[in-house]
Amino acid sequence: MNGKRKIILIIRGGYMLTFFPVIQDDELLYSVYTRYHERSLNKNENKTIDELHLTEMNPFLPKNIQYLIDELKYFDAPDIEYFLNFHSMCNYISNFISPNISGGLSLYLTKGTGKAEAYVVDKIFSENKYLKYCPVCTQKDFKTLGESFWRLSHQLPTLFICLEHKIPLDRIDIPNHKIGFKTIAMNELNEVSFEPLTKKTMFYVKLFAKQSFYLNRVKLNLYNSIQSQDFYRLFVEKGFVIGSEIDVKKLKKEIVEFYGIEFLELSGYNTALFREISERPLFFSNIMTPIETLVLINFFFNSLSGMLIYNKRTPKREIASSLLVELLV
Secondary structure, eight states, X not given: OXXXXXXXXXXXXXXXXXXXXXXXXXXXXXXXXXXXXXXXXXXXXXXXXXXXXXXXXXXXXXXXXXXXXXXXXXXXOOOHHHHHHHXXXXXXXXXXXXXXXXXXXXXXXXXXXXXXXXXXHHHHSTTOOEEEEOHHHHHHHHHHTSSOOOBHXXXXXXXXXXXXXXXXXXXXXXXXXXXXXXXXXXXXXXXXXXXXXXXHHHHHHHHHHHHHHHHTTSXXXXXXXXXXXXXXXXXXXXXXXXXTEEOHHHHHHHHHXXXXXXXXXXXXXXTHHHHHHHHOTTTGGGGOOHHHHHHHHHHHHSSHHHHHHHHHHOOOOHHHHHHHHHHHO
């Protein structure tokens, strides 16, 4: 979107488009809306919400994107796939929910219809009631752009540091996932001060970041690829099952040793999952967020590709299958 197109917009476009900002690379669509709101000089956020044909603002689930595309037609705006792939978390989220819900999510984001929001917020963002940002990136934005914007990649639930500056991301709380048009002001920036991460933690945050970027570009359908029953077979094969009960203490000890306390605390890994594994060995994945899912996948397979290779080439072990049948009965 160059300057010439902006001039055309002022001449031919409507009131809303006159103030619409140039979209930045890796910018969360919610961020685009917040910058528009500030430029519009609307005193009431509800007026801006009405202009964007929204009902409310959820930073992670920008609904009714097609309306925005229709309004941006004089910009030669990209199609809906562009916004879904590069300015929303549609692909990332779709990897952790059932295909049926994923179809509803796409409709919700595109047309603003359906009821995918409540389910997705609970499944994907139940522990993530905040927006994340890198203070160094934000300071740079003020110097180069005169304003800040929210980066899409920073909001991915399984990304914990700024890879460019190698520092943990700061957070701004958003209770109940509802927030107005919030941007970061210069006076809100904290001084960059943090304890250096260990080499082990840095290894895993980089690994999870790489996987997060990948999951936001492709759909691996992790929801169907790895469920509680599949993890149970792994528990058996790796020696975590005694009789028909899972040795949760051993499992927890080895996961902590594998990742280290620092990484698990930084990631927000929910240790209550161990109790769920013990009490509901075939249904514990129902409460798992992407963080717990990737922690278990990397613990057992070392990578996403390792899991895909295992699922494709490795037959199910008879002992695991027989114990699974016992539990199902």
